[in-house]
Amino acid sequence: MLRVTCPWCGAREQVEFSCHGEAGIARPADCSSLDDRGWGEYVFFKENAKGITLERWEHIHGCRRWFIALRDNVTDCFLGFSKPGEDFPQVPSSYRQALSCASIPMPRSAGGYGKNDKKVVLKR
Ligand SMILES: [Zn+2]
Numbered sequence: 001m002l003r004v005t006c007p008w009c010g011a012r013e014q015v016e017f018s019c020h021g022e023a024g025i026a027r028p029a030d031c032s033s034l035d036d037r038g039w040g041e042y043v044f045f046k047e048n049a050k051g052i053t054l055e056r057w058e059h060i061h062g063c064r065r066w067f068i069a070l071r072d073n074v075t076d077c078f079l080g081f082s083k084p085g086e087d088f089p090q091v092p093s094s095y096r097q098a099l100s101c102a103s104i105p106m107p108r109s110a111g112g113y114g115k116n117d118k119k120v121v122l123k124r
Contacts, residue, residue, distance in 0.1 A: 001013055001014070002014040002076060003078075004016070004017045004057065004069065004078065005078065005081050006059040006062055006063060006065070006067065006081075007065075007067050007081050007082065007083045008059070008063050008065055008067075008083075009059060009062050009063050012059070012062060015061070016059060016060065016061040016062050017057050017058065017059055017060060017061075017062075018057065018058045018060045019055055019056070019057050019069075020055075020056040020057065020058060020066075021046060021055065021056060022046045022047060022048070022053060022054065022055060022056070023054040023055055023056040023068050023088075024054040024068075024088060025042075025046070027042075028042055050073065050074060051072060051073065051074060052070065052071070052072050052073075052079065052091060053070075053071060053072075053073055054068055054069070054070055054088055054089075055068070055069050055070075055071055056068060057069050065083075066084060067081055067082060067083055067084065068081065068082045068083075068084070068086075068088055068089065069081050069089070070088065070089040070090070070091065072095075077095070079091055079092060079095055080092070
């Protein structure tokens with residue numbers, strides 16, 4: 001079971017959350033000057049990069065708050081979380097792709113990983 005850590009509520013099962021896609025995309029400075037194509041590209045065209053990404057999540061079956069998650073979409077490891085207005089989470093220096101998610105130290109305020117949390121180990 002994949003676990004997501006709400007910055008307010010702590011670690012919960014993924015079914016309590018909804019991912020709303022890529023985060024950290026700068027809003028156009030003057031939205032009213034965009035034509036339909038430009039607006040559509042801003043709203044719908046995302047990088048969808050493989051690897052470590054910033055994502056917007058909502059705790060829909062909990063506090064209903066939005067937050068930012070830093071996740072490796074290859075391993076499904078969550079690397080950090082932040083509340084709106086806070087600095088984006090940074091990749092922990094201890095993280096190396098293909099290691100177990102359980103080896104990543106999480107901030108105590110974010111709830112950390114419990115003994116029953118998902119562990120990902122890639123096959124070589
Ligand atoms: Zn919450």
